[in-house]
Amino acid sequence: MKIVKVCILGAGTLGSRVALQAALSGYQVSVYDIKQEALDSSVKVMQKILRQLIKLNQIQDQSALEIVHKITFTLDPLEAVYDADIINESVLEDIDTKEKVWKLFGSLAPEKTLFTTNTSYLLPSLFAEISGRPEKFCAFHFHDVFYSKIVDIMPHPGTDPKMIPMLEDFGKSLHQVPVLVKKENPGYIFNSMLMAFIGAAGRLLTSEVASIEDIDKSWMVNFNMPMGPFGILDNVGLDTAWHVTRKMPDRSSQAFAGLLKQYIDKGKLGEKSGEGFYKYPNPAFREINFIR
Amino acid sequence: MKIVKVCILGAGTLGSRVALQAALSGYQVSVYDIKQEALDSSVKVMQKILRQLIKLNQIQDQSALEIVHKITFTLDPLEAVYDADIINESVLEDIDTKEKVWKLFGSLAPEKTLFTTNTSYLLPSLFAEISGRPEKFCAFHFHDVFYSKIVDIMPHPGTDPKMIPMLEDFGKSLHQVPVLVKKENPGYIFNSMLMAFIGAAGRLLTSEVASIEDIDKSWMVNFNMPMGPFGILDNVGLDTAWHVTRKMPDRSSQAFAGLLKQYIDKGKLGEKSGEGFYKYPNPAFREINFIR
Numbered sequence: 202m203k204i205v206k207v208c209i210l211g212a213g214t215l216g217s218r219v220a221l222q223a224a225l226s227g228y229q230v231s232v233y234d235i236k237q238e239a240l241d242s243s244v245k246v247m248q249k250i251l252r253q254l255i256k257l258n259q260i261q262d263q264s265a266l267e268i269v270h271k272i273t274f275t276l277d278p279l280e281a282v283y284d285a286d287i288i289n290e291s292v293l294e295d296i297d298t299k300e301k302v303w304k305l306f307g308s309l310a311p312e313k314t315l316f317t318t319n320t321s322y323l324l325p326s327l328f329a330e331i332s333g334r335p336e337k338f339c340a341f342h343f344h345d346v347f348y349s350k351i352v353d354i355m356p357h358p359g360t361d362p363k364m365i366p367m368l369e370d371f372g373k374s375l376h377q378v379p380v381l382v383k384k385e386n387p388g389y390i391f392n393s394m395l396m397a398f399i400g401a402a403g404r405l406l407t408s409e410v411a412s413i414e415d416i417d418k419s420w421m422v423n424f425n426m427p428m429g430p431f432g433i434l435d436n437v438g439l440d441t442a443w444h445v446t447r448k449m450p451d452r453s454s455q456a457f458a459g460l461l462k463q464y465i466d467k468g469k470l471g472e473k474s475g476e477g478f479y480k481y482p483n484p485a486f487r488e489i490n491f492i493r
Numbered sequence: 494m495k496i497v498k499v500c501i502l503g504a505g506t507l508g509s510r511v512a513l514q515a516a517l518s519g520y521q522v523s524v525y526d527i528k529q530e531a532l533d534s535s536v537k538v539m540q541k542i543l544r545q546l547i548k549l550n551q552i553q554d555q556s557a558l559e560i561v562h563k564i565t566f567t568l569d570p571l572e573a574v575y576d577a578d579i580i581n582e583s584v585l586e587d588i589d590t591k592e593k594v595w596k597l598f599g600s601l602a603p604e605k606t607l608f609t610t611n612t613s614y615l616l617p618s619l620f621a622e623i624s625g626r627p628e629k630f631c632a633f634h635f636h637d638v639f640y641s642k643i644v645d646i647m648p649h650p651g652t653d654p655k656m657i658p659m660l661e662d663f664g665k666s667l668h669q670v671p672v673l674v675k676k677e678n679p680g681y682i683f684n685s686m687l688m689a690f691i692g693a694a695g696r697l698l699t700s701e702v703a704s705i706e707d708i709d710k711s712w713m714v715n716f717n718m719p720m721g722p723f724g725i726l727d728n729v730g731l732d733t734a735w736h737v738t739r740k741m742p743d744r745s746s747q748a749f750a751g752l753l754k755q756y757i758d759k760g761k762l763g764e765k766s767g768e769g770f771y772k773y774p775n776p777a778f779r780e781i782n783f784i785r
Contacts, residue, residue, distance in 0.1 A: 349715045378714050378784050380707035390703050391711040394722065397693030401686045411682050415672035419683040422670050423641045424718065430686065492670050 202313070204371055205229055208285035210302055212243035212274070215319060216291035218346040221247045222375050224268045225260075231273040233281035240274040247272075250347065259347075282310045287371065289341055291319040299323065300331050307333035315364065317341035321392075322445070324385045326357035335359040341368055342389055343377070353389040355382035388445075395433075396445060402430035403446070403457030413478050414485065422492050432486050435477035439470050494605070496663055497521055500577035502594055504535035504566070507611060508583035510638040513539045514667050516560045517552075523565040525573035532566040539564075542639065551639075574602045579663065581633055583611040591615065592623050599625035607656065609633035613684075614737070616677045618649035627651040633660055634681055635669065645681040647674035680737075687725075688737060694722035695738070695749030705770050706777065714784050724778045727769035731756050 205228065209220040212234035220243070224230045234240050247269045254260040275281050282288065288310065292302050299320065310316070316338045318325055329335035340355035352372040354365055365381065372379035382389050388396060402420075405411050411419075417429025434442050439461050447458035464470075464477060471477030479485055497520065501512040504526035512535070516522045526532050539561045546552040567573050574580065580602065584594050591612065599608070608630045610617055621627035632647035644664040646657055657673065664671035674681050680688060694712075697703050703711075709721025726734050731753050739750035756762075756769060763769030764776075771777055 344715060351711055351714045353711075378710055380703065380710050382703055382707075384700070384702050386697070386702045389711075390697060390708055391715050393697055393702075394690045394693045394708075394712060395715075398686045398690035401689030405678070405682060405685055408676070410676050410678045410685075411672065411674055415674075416682055416686075418670055418672050419643055419645075419681075420686060422643045423636060423683050423687075424716075426716065426718070 202286065202367065204286040204367075204374075206231070206285045206287075208233065208282050208288045208310075208314075210234075210281070210288060210290040210306065211292035212239040213291060214246065215343060215346070216289075217243040217246045218250065219289055219291065219319070219343055219375075220272060221250060221268070222346050224272050225265065226375050230271075231275060231281045231283075231285065233275055233278060235276065237276060240276070243274065244269055254347065278305060278309055282306055282314065284311060285314050287315040287317060289317045289319055294321055294323065296323065296327060299328055303328045303332040307331065315339075315367070317368070319343060322387050324357065324387065325355060325360070326385060329357050329359055336361040337364065339364050339368060340382075340389075341372070344391070346375075346377070350377045351391065352377040352379050353382050353391075354379055355385060355389060357385055399430050399434060399442065400446070400449070400454055400457065403460070404453040406431075407453065407456040407460055414491075417486055418492055421486070428486055431478040432484065435471035435479055435481075435484070437471065438473060439464050439477050494578065494659065496578040496659075496666075498523070498577045498579075500525065500574050500580045500602075500606070502526075502573070502580060502582040502598065503584035504531040505583060506538065507635060507638070508581075509535040509538040510542065511581055511583065511611070511635055511667075512564060513542055513560070514638045516564050517557065518667050522563075523567060523573045523575075523577065525567055525570060527568065529568060532568070535566065536561055546639065570597060570601055574598055574606065576603060577606050579607040579609060581609045581611055586613055586615065588615065588619060591620055595620045595624040599623065607631075607659070609660070611635060614679050616649065616679065617647060617652070618677060621649050621651055628653040629656065631656050631660060632674075632681075633664070636683070638667075638669070642669045643683065644669040644671050645674050645683075646671055647677060647681060649677055691722050691726060691734065692738070692741070692746055692749065695752070696745040698723075699745065699748040699752055706783075709778055710784055713778070720778055723770040724776065727763035727771055727773070727776070730763045730765060731769050732762050 207223045207228045207230050209216045209232045212232050220230050220232045232243060251266050288306060292298055316332050318340050319342055325338055325340040329338040332338050336359060339360045342353040344351050354368045369379045380390055402416050405416050413431045417431050420429035443458055443461040443465060446454050468474055469476045472481050475481050485491060499515045499520045499522050501508045501524045504524050512522050512524045524535060543558050580598060584590055608624050610632050611634055617630055617632040621630040624630050628651060631652045634645040636643050646660045661671045672682060694708050697708050705723045709723050712721035735750055735753040735757055738746050760766055761768045764773050767773050777783060
């Protein structure tokens with residue numbers, strides 16, 4: 202089966218990025234959302250990314266800006282899914298919303314259409330049955346598309362194994378590195394490791410072993426990285442980190458969730474609110490003397 | 494108090510590197526070991542590092558090669574510690590050995606000498622009393638000296654707080670980034686985070702969620718790093734990782750320790766034995782197509 206048309210459900214940040222990469226990779230693309238504002242905003246997000254890619258010399262051809270006009274943006278589910286070979290769903294990370302969407306598109310999509318979800322922490326088995334075609338249902342999870350070019354392929358127990366090499370090829374054609382999550386695992390591969398190391402950083406802080414700055418310095422210098430765990434948390438958003446951390450039952454995760462909540466209650470959500478563990482736009486860890 | 498003379502105990506890899514950096518930074522340096530072969534080997538290690546640093550343009554002056562001749566290498570404890578302002582101990586990571594060394598040097602060192610240990614996982618409070626001067630005893634832990642320029646300062650409860658700013662200044666003078674470990678913590682700061690993320694990687698592997706390669710790819714691509722957890726383990730040594738992991742009581746650490754033991758029993762210790770999770774000298778993760 203050859204993929205020609207890609208249907209993106211949800212015109213948020215990630216959906217817009219996947220749609221844009223699909224269009225740049227030569228696919229026909231439709232983007233569906235329930236709000237016209239979301240579609241309008243998606244166009245702007247794509248144009249902004251294109252300008253960045255041109256500036257970074259990742260795109261040489263100025264006419265690439267025109268690519269956005271080839272994408273169909275629509276509020277009409279039937280138009281969106283018409284003749285689609287694959288759906289990639291990036292709607293709100295909420296079980297009820299995703300159930301509704303998959304019930305609707307399960308009834309409307311052509312028989313050939315493969316169903317994939319971009320869910321961050323929910324599992325594909327939650328939606329496979331309601332979509333009406335569990336054997337064609339799989340998680341296909343992008344990270345950032347243009348910077349972190351990993352795509353997780355995570356089948357549920359009922360996914361047809363033939364779907365996996367197809368998604369691997371499709372992922373590569375989108376200039377991603379496909380990785381296989383052989384069993385359903387919340388957080389796929391990377392987030393499991395990320396949360397473990399962030400949790401250890403939280404434990405060092407809440408048990409007063411070291412300061413935010415010294416923990417970040419240790420990570421940055423040893424791994425030659427531009428930020429440490431608390432810089433990363435500011436980037437991810439303290440609210441997002443809290444949602445994940447508070448569900449972990451162990452005492453040190455609970456202590457760290459409590460600390461995150463104190464920041465959140467003060468409106469310190471990280472980079473997006475102007476302050477988290479550091480103050481933005483010029484956080485201390487980016488200063489030249491931080492690790493000198 | 495001004496530090497002029499630095500006494501290094503133990504002429505192994507780390508001791509040699511600390512001694513060399515101290516000499517390059519303008520200090521008088523003595524290196525003590527119980528074996529002449531260790532001292533001879535230390536000279537060669539230092540010359541090799543110097544040639545690398547010159548090649549990497551981190552040292553411009555060819556005469557730097559002469560610096561090794563200014564270092565005193567000795568089997569005589571009294572000569573080693575004569576007039577020393579500070580000792581940094583890097584002998585075998587073994588309680589009995591370190592106790593013996595600290596008992597000896599505690600009785601021989603001038604009254605002014607500060608005592609520091611470079612122990613990796615043991616705690617300074619284990620040796621502070623036996624040294625005879627607990628208030629002048631502190632962990633001062635280097636990582637790699639020339640590449641990972643972090644030095645952990647970890648006092649035990651009896652360390653004189655005045656020692657901390659002195660060690661901070663001394664660390665900076667050695668071109669390191671000093672970080673303070675406010676409470677004794679095995680693994681200081683970085684190793685606590687490293688072992689947490691390595692443990693998560695081990696859990697993903699032993700529970701058959703993903704392959705060695707896909708776990709490493711996820712880390713390398715998302716963090717733009719030259720190796721992932723299993724590449725790092727090959728570099729650290731599977732035997733070293735096993736010694737740490739097997740002491741952790743939780744079930745997933747035990748499962749991972751069991752897997753590491755299987756590799757070790759086959760002689761696969763990592764890069765140093767020619768094979769670990771990858772085969773050397775050309776491991777798959779360094780191939781250009783690994784993350785393409």
